[in-house]
Amino acid sequence: MSTALSETAAATGYPSPALYIDGEWTAGSGDRTEPVINPATGEVLGHVPLATAADLDRALAAAARGWRVWRDTPVLRRTAILHRAADLMRERAAEIGRAMTLEQGKPLTESTGEAGRAAALLDWDTEEGRRAYGRIIPTGPGESLRVVREGIGPVAAFTPWNFPAGGPNRKIAAALAAGCSIVLKASEEVPATAVLLARCYQDAGLPAGVLNLVFGVPAEVSEHLIASPTIRFVAFTGSVPVGKLLAARAGSFMKPAIMELGGHAPVIVCDDVDPVAAAQACVRAKFTNAGQVCTSPSRFFVHESQHDAFVQAFVTATEAVVVGNGLEPGVQMGPLANARRREAVDRLVSESGAQVLTGGHALDRPGFFYAPTVLIDVPPDAALLTEEPFGPVAPILPYTDLDEVMDRANSLPYGLAAYGFTHRADRAEWLIDRFEAGILSINHAGGSVPIAPSGGFKESGYGREGGSEGLDGYLITKRVSHKLV
Numbered sequence: 001m002s003t004a005l006s007e008t009a010a011a012t013g014y015p016s017p018a019l020y021i022d023g024e025w026t027a028g029s030g031d032r033t034e035p036v037i038n039p040a041t042g043e044v045l046g047h048v049p050l051a052t053a054a055d056l057d058r059a060l061a062a063a064a065r066g067w068r069v070w071r072d073t074p075v076l077r078r079t080a081i082l083h084r085a086a087d088l089m090r091e092r093a094a095e096i097g098r099a100m101t102l103e104q105g106k107p108l109t110e111s112t113g114e115a116g117r118a119a120a121l122l123d124w125d126t127e128e129g130r131r132a133y134g135r136i137i138p139t140g141p142g143e144s145l146r147v148v149r150e151g152i153g154p155v156a157a158f159t160p161w162n163f164p165a166g167g168p169n170r171k172i173a174a175a176l177a178a179g180c181s182i183v184l185k186a187s188e189e190v191p192a193t194a195v196l197l198a199r200c201y202q203d204a205g206l207p208a209g210v211l212n213l214v215f216g217v218p219a220e221v222s223e224h225l226i227a228s229p230t231i232r233f234v235a236f237t238g239s240v241p242v243g244k245l246l247a248a249r250a251g252s253f254m255k256p257a258i259m260e261l262g263g264h265a266p267v268i269v270c271d272d273v274d275p276v277a278a279a280q281a282c283v284r285a286k287f288t289n290a291g292q293v294c295t296s297p298s299r300f301f302v303h304e305s306q307h308d309a310f311v312q313a314f315v316t317a318t319e320a321v322v323v324g325n326g327l328e329p330g331v332q333m334g335p336l337a338n339a340r341r342r343e344a345v346d347r348l349v350s351e352s353g354a355q356v357l358t359g360g361h362a363l364d365r366p367g368f369f370y371a372p373t374v375l376i377d378v379p380p381d382a383a384l385l386t387e388e389p390f391g392p393v394a395p396i397l398p399y400t401d402l403d404e405v406m407d408r409a410n411s412l413p414y415g416l417a418a419y420g421f422t423h424r425a426d427r428a429e430w431l432i433d434r435f436e437a438g439i440l441s442i443n444h445a446g447g448s449v450p451i452a453p454s455g456g457f458k459e460s461g462y463g464r465e466g467g468s469e470g471l472d473g474y475l476i477t478k479r480v481s482h483k484l485v
């Protein structure tokens with residue numbers, strides 16, 4: 001990295017964003033940049049360079065060369081490099097977390113925790129790469145029949161702003177563990193975290209060209225990269241509309257893809273639970289990352305017998321959430337990540353026609369803060385109940401009949417996450433059977449773990465990240481029959 005680009009802005013501790021192409025840090029060949037805004041203050045932290053078509057072509061050429069180098073690197077050597085990168089992420093978690101909080105807003109505890117979880121996923125995927133075995137199928141003398149699995153080739157990946165470390169690292173870890181190279185376009189709104197991650201891989205000894213990091217005009221970059229014959233696989237995390245666009249574009253070139261898209265997770269609270277404990281667990285999950293999580297619980301269906309007690313406990317716990325600049329100790333919820341998000345949340349709440357029990361407004365301070373909000377008496381046609389809120393808003397809805405509420409829970413085109421609260425084992429199994437979602441949590445609000453797969457179905461996308469499934473999309477399978485002559 002050149003001195004100017006590697007310098008950390010002393011005043012804010014915010015690293016200068018740059019592109020990482022073919023093992024070198026660069027401002028790119030163009031003169032377009034975008035400001036990066038601190039969502040807790042509205043101040044400009046720095047400027048991210050936007051790649052030109054020439055920069056993207058350099059990244060593609062580097063990824064083509066990098067793939068050949070990486071796939072020919074012995075697996076044990078690849079493993080050592082990737083585990084070293086994970087160690088560096090852990091060592092640098094405080095630095096990565098600080099940059100993340102500055103550019104995305106989430107509290108430092110969440111940011112540093114995310115850096116640690118990124119390292120854990122990298123360790124897991126790396127070991128899965130060692131276990132990406134083929135098999136030998138018994139035949140007869142003089143011949144052998146084998147199944148071989150190997151990396152599909154250079155990957156184009158696109159990640160959003162809500163998990164500045166977790167999002168990009170899920171793509172990088174799976175691609176590299178499978179023996180692929182990658183061109184990653186991380187979010188222009190949170191570039192420094194991706195830069196710090198890339199430095200971990202660089203400092204761990206990853207050969208040039210295996211990982212390339214770019215920023216740019218999203219539609220320009222994805223059009224260019226997906227169409228390139230160099231790219232063999234497309235990986236995207238983000239909204240359903242953009243996912244459909246990119247999946248269609250990938251399909252038009254017959255390229256496989258993984259799509260990690262949005263959701264609108266239902267919670268069903270049965271009549272047999274402790275409503276206070278259930279409400280407290282739901283509040284913790286709801287306001288994590290200010291609700292900007294694709295698996296965030298976002299429709300709370302509570303049995304009528306528990307409704308009032310649940311609502312009361314929910315409001316009490318919500319009003320206790322400490323909102324502020326994520327750099328300050330004790331803060332539990334930061335601002336929304338950008339002005340767009342705050343406007344969208346404000347519109348969904350103000351147009352809902354619901355009764356606001358707490359919150360329901362932007363906070364009168366710099367940055368993009370929105371008060372943690374609880375709504376009841378939500379009209380069934382409120383947009384909030386069908387449009388992913390992606391913010392700190394909890395609509396609570398009473399129900400009478402479990403079959404009927406399960407139909408409501410499953411009525412949306414999403415199939416990502418769902419939550420159930422019951423102390424009865426038979427009911428828990430019933431909920432597990434009926435929920436149309438890829439990520440289920442019963443009696444708690446579980447986060448993602450490296451050892452198990454994450455992903456959705458219906459319009460929430462396809463493919464899985466983590467678990468023993470996490471490398472599947474990044475591997476191809478060859479059938480080899482060999483006559484021994």
Ligand code: NAD
Nearest residue numbers: 158159160161187218219222238239242261262294388390
């Ligand atoms: P958006 O749909 O404009 O963008 C989502 C992400 O996709 C961003 O990172 C953006 O840079 C990228 N993107 C947009 N157009 C692209 C293109 N043509 N090619 C490649 N990348 C492209 O929305 P937004 O305002 O950033 O967020 C709005 C909604 O998106 C949220 O309300 C939420 O529903 C959804 N979202 C989901 C996730 C997730 O983790 N599944 C993450 C962020 C946003």
